[in-house]
Each structure stands twice: as C-alpha cells, then as structure tokens.
Amino acid sequence: MPSEFEEKLVEMINRGQPDDAILTCKKNAAVYGYHKDTAEILNNIARKFKEKNALSVAEKLLKASIEIYPGYVKSYADLGFVQKDMKKLKQAEESFKKAIDLNPGLGAAYNDRGLVLHALKKYDAAEESYRKAIDLNPTDAIAHNNLGFLYKDLKRFKRAEEHYHIAISLDPKFSAAYDNLGVTLFSQERYDEADEFFKKAIDVDSSNVSAYINQGLIFYHQKRYEEAEESYSKVLSIDPGFMVAYSDLGLVLYHLKRFEEAEEKYRKAIELDSMNALAYNNLGIILLNLKKYSESKESFEKAIELDANLVQAKRNLGLVLNKIKNFKDAEIAYKKAIKADPNNPGIYNDLGLVLYRLNKFEEAEESYKKAIKLKKNFSSAYNNLGECLYAWKKLDEAEKYIRKAIVLNDKNAFAYNNLGLVLYEKGREQKENKILLEAMKFYNKAIKLNPEFAEGYNNLGMLFYELKKYSSAERAFKRAINLNRRDARAYNNLGLVLFSLQKKVEARKAINIAIVLDPNLVKFDREKRKAISYRVSEDLKKKN
Structure with a gap:
C-alpha cells in the first residue's frame, strides 16, 4: 500500500512536476536521513511510470534514487532496463555493470547486461555475461533462452538448440523458448520441425503473436498461402495494431492475386508506421499490379525518400517507369539502383x-x-x-x-x-x-509452352505468309487477335494475308482497326493500304 508521502509524489509527477517531486525527496532525505527509504520510494514510483511507458520520467526518477542513495542496487538494475527500452544501450550497459559491481551475485543483472551487449554486437562479452548468470543460477530458464538466442544469431545452431531445450525442460510453459527454438530450426530449413515448435508455443500461450507470425512465415515459404493468411489474421485478432502482421498479410494476399485486399493491408501497415520504407515499396508493387501506375511510382519514390539504401525500391521505380514507357527516367532509376548495388x-x-x-x-x-x-x-x-x-x-x-x-x-x-x-x-x-521450317518448329514450341502467347501466333502467321500458306497464316493471326485484341500488328498482318486470299472487305476492316489502334504503324505499306481501300470500294460499287 503506497504511503501518503508516495501518493503525494505521484500526484506531483502526474501534474508534470517530476523535478519538484525529486526536490521534495532530496529535502526529505536530508532532513530525516531516510536516504535508502526515500531511494526505494522513488524506485517504486519509477516502476509504475515504466509500466505506463513513460520512460523518460522513469529514467529521471531512477537517477534521482541513485543520487540520494548511491548504493541502491535495485535502482541501477531498473535504470539499465529503462535505458535499454529507450535504446540508450551504452548507458544501459554501464548501469547493469554498476549493479553487478555493487552485488556480484546478482544473476539477473548479468542476464540483463547480456541482452544489452548482444544488442551492441559485443557477442563474446554477451556470452560471458549469460554464462555468469547461469553459473549463479543454473535453473534460470530465461538466461538459457537468451544464450540460445545469441547462438542462433551467431549461426551456432546446435548450441542454440541445446540451450532452448534446457530452458523448456526448466519451464515447460515457456512459450517464447518454443518459439525461438522454432526460429532456429527454420533458419536451418528444417521447416516441419520448426512448425511443431511454433504449434507448441501457441498451445502454451494462445496469445503469442510472435509464434503465429513465424508459423505464417513457414506457410508462406512453403507456398501454403491460405494457411499463412489464417496465421496472420489470428495475430490481428489478438493485436489489431500489429504492423508487421498487416505487412506480411499484404504479401500473402499479393501471392493469392487478391491485389485490392493486399493494397488495403499495406495502407494499414503504413498508417501504423508511416516511416516504414519497405511497406511503401511493397505497396508500390501491389499498385503496379493494379495498373495504378502513378500511385505506384509515388509509393516507390516515398520508399526511396525514407531509405536511400533500399535498392529494391530504386529498381522497382525503374520497372514502373518502363511500364509507362518513360524509358529515359527508367534508365536513370536503374543506374541509381546499380550504383547502390553494383x-x-x-x-x-x-x-x-x-x-x-x-x-x-x-x-x-x-x-x-x-x-x-x-x-x-x-x-x-x-x-x-x-x-x-x-x-x-x-x-x-x-x-x-x-x-x-x-x-x-x-x-x-x-x-x-x-x-x-x-x-x-x-x-x-x-x-x-529449310531454315524457315526450323523457325516454325521453335514458334510452335513457344506456343506449346505458353498457349496464351499472342506474339508467338503472330510470328507464326508471318512465317506461314512467307511460305505462301495463307489460310494457315489467317488462322494464326486470328488466334493472336483473340488473345490480344489491342495488337495492331496482328490486325495489320491479318489484313495483309486476307488481301492475298482476295478477302478484300475483311482485309480493309482489319487494316482500319490496325490504324485506329496504332496510327503510326508503318509496317504495312501505305500504298498497299490505298490499293486495298480503292479495290474494295470498286468491288462494293459493282455489287451495288
């Protein structure tokens, strides 16, 4: 139960007067000599503000606690935790070191210092710190888990697995250890084994969003997209503000060719994290598939603005510029991408x-x-x-x-x-x-591999025309047109072969469509067009 003095201090801090609260504590300690008790009160209040994620206030209170009573180990350890969460890693390392200097038997401080050293990429020192924590408390499942995580990052997978298994044997309800073991197995492409441990992590704690995310990653990797969608949707049912789940779900929906839904998920991801360059890049890919070229271009440009080193966004910008036939700017974009990734x-x-x-x-x-x-x-x-x-x-x-x-x-x-x-x-x-017949063989092979290959049929038609096999050419060009009704060349070529077959009305119609589709089409001789037009007109006059 908080004392009246403690409640008064909390009230002052809530009014935005933490400095006044600290000054009151210092005066209290100076007058009554309750240095340790006052330091403990500040430590307790700091913990409450840490829980509220008011980290800067918590840090200030813990520093004041230490100033009032420099030998208070608990405040050094808690200060290290707060500084770690504030990404002040070097300061956190010093705070944990001070806690250890004051109490060399404090295993938890070694473990926590190991986390900071790991984040600072001081791997040898981190390993030593975790091992010291385990020496002091061999049944510390958390320290074994953290050491396993370090070994996983160092790709010392066998050692990582050993420590995860120890952590699980010490605490069979340790969901994070099952999850981390699954990640280690996934890193070795042992997907089925990894999936089993993700399932165990979820069985132990059905709210473990990390395990659902990782399970979704396995399904995605195995192209089991519907199951991946289910995993990521489960994450969002637990935590609707989980940005990564929206991004990952967007990627799955992209592979399911549900582009409109994918766009929605990426836009939500960006709403939650407007500084995420990769989300903008992936949104750009979705918009490109939706033929929203202007928006796609803007999305890639935003990704590059946020992360000038994101090579894939530079490359994708070139792709969309190529798509809209802005070849000069596409050339510039690709050259910038090459400069970043030569x-x-x-x-x-x-x-x-x-x-x-x-x-x-x-x-x-x-x-x-x-x-x-x-x-x-x-x-x-x-x-x-x-x-x-x-x-x-x-x-x-x-x-x-x-x-x-x-x-x-x-x-x-x-x-x-x-x-x-x-x-x-x-x-x-x-x-x-003989060479033309060999060419025919390869056109037919292309069409066999891709029966929807309009260009292949068009080229096959030209070859039949060259061989004076006009009926076969007509069939090939008509097939090309059925596959792509915007192909001016196919209409143009069909007109040419129909003229040779004396189907002059149909020839004129095909050529006129070609001209409408592409007024700049020059492959068909203009004089020949005039001749066809004139002859068709003469034929119509005769019929009338």
Whole structure:
C-alpha cells in the first residue's frame, strides 16, 4: 500500500512536476536521513511510470534514487532496463555493470547486461555475461533462452538448440523458448520441425503473436498461402495494431492475386508506421499490379525518400517507369539502383531492356553481358542479349546467345520465340525454306509452352505468309487477335494475308482497326493500304 508521502509524489509527477517531486525527496532525505527509504520510494514510483511507458520520467526518477542513495542496487538494475527500452544501450550497459559491481551475485543483472551487449554486437562479452548468470543460477530458464538466442544469431545452431531445450525442460510453459527454438530450426530449413515448435508455443500461450507470425512465415515459404493468411489474421485478432502482421498479410494476399485486399493491408501497415520504407515499396508493387501506375511510382519514390539504401525500391521505380514507357527516367532509376548495388545481375538485365527500348543497342548489349558475367546461368539475360543482337541484325551472334538461354532454361517460351525470329530472318535472307521450317518448329514450341502467347501466333502467321500458306497464316493471326485484341500488328498482318486470299472487305476492316489502334504503324505499306481501300470500294460499287 503506497504511503501518503508516495501518493503525494505521484500526484506531483502526474501534474508534470517530476523535478519538484525529486526536490521534495532530496529535502526529505536530508532532513530525516531516510536516504535508502526515500531511494526505494522513488524506485517504486519509477516502476509504475515504466509500466505506463513513460520512460523518460522513469529514467529521471531512477537517477534521482541513485543520487540520494548511491548504493541502491535495485535502482541501477531498473535504470539499465529503462535505458535499454529507450535504446540508450551504452548507458544501459554501464548501469547493469554498476549493479553487478555493487552485488556480484546478482544473476539477473548479468542476464540483463547480456541482452544489452548482444544488442551492441559485443557477442563474446554477451556470452560471458549469460554464462555468469547461469553459473549463479543454473535453473534460470530465461538466461538459457537468451544464450540460445545469441547462438542462433551467431549461426551456432546446435548450441542454440541445446540451450532452448534446457530452458523448456526448466519451464515447460515457456512459450517464447518454443518459439525461438522454432526460429532456429527454420533458419536451418528444417521447416516441419520448426512448425511443431511454433504449434507448441501457441498451445502454451494462445496469445503469442510472435509464434503465429513465424508459423505464417513457414506457410508462406512453403507456398501454403491460405494457411499463412489464417496465421496472420489470428495475430490481428489478438493485436489489431500489429504492423508487421498487416505487412506480411499484404504479401500473402499479393501471392493469392487478391491485389485490392493486399493494397488495403499495406495502407494499414503504413498508417501504423508511416516511416516504414519497405511497406511503401511493397505497396508500390501491389499498385503496379493494379495498373495504378502513378500511385505506384509515388509509393516507390516515398520508399526511396525514407531509405536511400533500399535498392529494391530504386529498381522497382525503374520497372514502373518502363511500364509507362518513360524509358529515359527508367534508365536513370536503374543506374541509381546499380550504383547502390553494383553486383546485382537482375538490375543490369532490367537496364538492358530499357536501353534496348531507347535503341541504345550497344549499351544494352554491354548491360546484358555484365548481367551474364555476374550470373553465368542467367537464361533471361542471354535471351534478352540475343533479342538485342537480332534488332541490331547480328543474327549469328543472336542465335548463339538465344540457344544458350534455351540450354539454361528449356521452359522459356520467349527464348524459343526469339530463336524462331532469328531463323525466320536468316531463312528469308538466304531464301532457304529449310531454315524457315526450323523457325516454325521453335514458334510452335513457344506456343506449346505458353498457349496464351499472342506474339508467338503472330510470328507464326508471318512465317506461314512467307511460305505462301495463307489460310494457315489467317488462322494464326486470328488466334493472336483473340488473345490480344489491342495488337495492331496482328490486325495489320491479318489484313495483309486476307488481301492475298482476295478477302478484300475483311482485309480493309482489319487494316482500319490496325490504324485506329496504332496510327503510326508503318509496317504495312501505305500504298498497299490505298490499293486495298480503292479495290474494295470498286468491288462494293459493282455489287451495288
């Protein structure tokens, strides 16, 4: 039961007068000589304010307690705890050290000092401190748990497991120890074992949000997205303000292609932590998938503003700029990403794609080759390099790199399509039907791998047209159009083959659609368009 004096002090502090309360204590100690008792009163009050998370007030009261009675061990230990929570780690270390100097048998202080040393990355000193705590109290389950956590961070997994098991044997209801053991097993890719310990952590304490989060992480890693969603939703039912759960749930919903719901979760995560750069980056990815390109761009830019070292946000900014065909700014974004992470092959590959769009073929070639140098088995980079060389009319080199892409990944439909393009050009140049038939084989392979590959059907149609197989060409172009009704080239090419089949009305219709879709389309000869238009008109006059 608090004394009347203690209640008076609390009242003063609640009025925002902690300095007056401390001064009253000092006067009380000076007049009556109750130094230790007064220090204890301040310590008790400080604990109450720590529980309210009023850490700066608690720190001030504990320092005053020590000033009044410098030998009061409890206040040094509590001060260390408060300073640890305030992230004043060096000061916390000193406070715990002082508590230990005053009472070398205080095992709890060694344990708490170990936590601070661990956070300061003074791993040897942390290990020594935990071991001293255990020497003083071999049945201290918390110290064993903390030592296990240190070993886990040092990747000394076997030792970590040993101490977690000891902690659990000492306290079978120690939910955090089960959870931490699960994390250690997860770090070793022992997922099924890890899941068992997360379940045990939850069985012991159904409100352990960390265990639910970690269980969700296992499900996510195993692509069991519905179960991961359930785990993260459980966290939010326990703690609706748990920011990480919103972020993780957003990622799961992204993989379930429930983009609108994912956007909602990431926006909630940002509402809870407006300084979280990664959440802005992930929101940008969701918005990109929702084709909200302007908002996506803003989200990536905000992520970069918050964390200038977040390479993935810089890369993703390049991606959205590429998507909206702002190739010049995309080039700048990718180059900034490369400056931040010069050994990332994926960014060089992305930069190559943009340089290719800007017709900077030589620079694109250099960028793709850099990607390949960094990642020898980078199938996409080989394919893209081949495509670049094809555009540059270096057909032999293009063929070599695209064939390499296929060797590395024989499921790459784009590579088969591009190899078909190269062989098609070679066959036309050399007037060799044998080469054209080989090109057909690769187009068909691309379509088999991806039956929704509109470009593959369009290219196959062009090959049939070259072989004067007009009916087959017509079918291929119509299939391409069914798959992509915005493809001006397919309509244009269909018009060309329909003209050859003497289907002039249909030809005119197809060509007009192509012109509407892409007024700048120049692949179909303008004079030929005029001829078709004139002849169709003449035919209609005859019918009338």
